[in-house]
Amino acid sequence: MEGFMLANGIFFVILKVLFWLLMLAAAVALLRFWGRLSDWVTDRLLCKMSKPMQMITLVATTVSLELLAVFGVSSLLHMSFPDALFMSSLLLIVLVWCVPFFLNHQSRINQVDDRYFGLTETLTSDVYRFRRNAFTIGTLLLAVPSILLSLVYYLPYFLH
Numbered sequence: 001m002e003g004f005m006l007a008n009g010i011f012f013v014i015l016k017v018l019f020w021l022l023m024l025a026a027a028v029a030l031l032r033f034w035g036r037l038s039d040w041v042t043d044r045l046l047c048k049m050s051k052p053m054q055m056i057t058l059v060a061t062t063v064s065l066e067l068l069a070v071f072g073v074s075s076l077l078h079m080s081f082p083d084a085l086f087m088s089s090l091l092l093i094v095l096v097w098c099v100p101f102f103l104n105h106q107s108r109i110n111q112v113d114d115r116y117f118g119l120t121e122t123l124t125s126d127v128y129r130f131r132r133n134a135f136t137i138g139t140l141l142l143a144v145p146s147i148l149l150s151l152v153y154y155l156p157y158f159l160h
Helices: 002-044 051-076 081-116 134-153 155-159
Strands: none
Touching: 002 051, 002 081, 002 134, 051 081, 051 134, 081 134, 134 155
């Protein structure tokens, strides 16, 4: 009986890990899709608006869709909304900032390797620059207040 319970517990741990990996892959795919969609919407639908109004519209849409996704995840997983908001905000910050940073970092490492092994003569290295587009601004506008809200929400637990 203990072997069955152990195998059952391991199965659920593996299932949870696979679920979160799937959610991470879906989030990365959503980032790519959202970037292309915002370019298309800007070029086709919002072309008659001024640039600031385009940005405000896309940022508001981004925040609304992210809040809708957080609400869906919290109700699907039976989590409290502040918990889901905190975890989603951390995940979105990682996806918006860390993934492009480390892609640039890996590109520089590859260039150094190419130069070291004589595959290229020159070394061109670009400094990572944070891109300010509607998605990143909307994500940060959602993430920073939600992390602060979570800290205030759980402040009594930290004090006791």
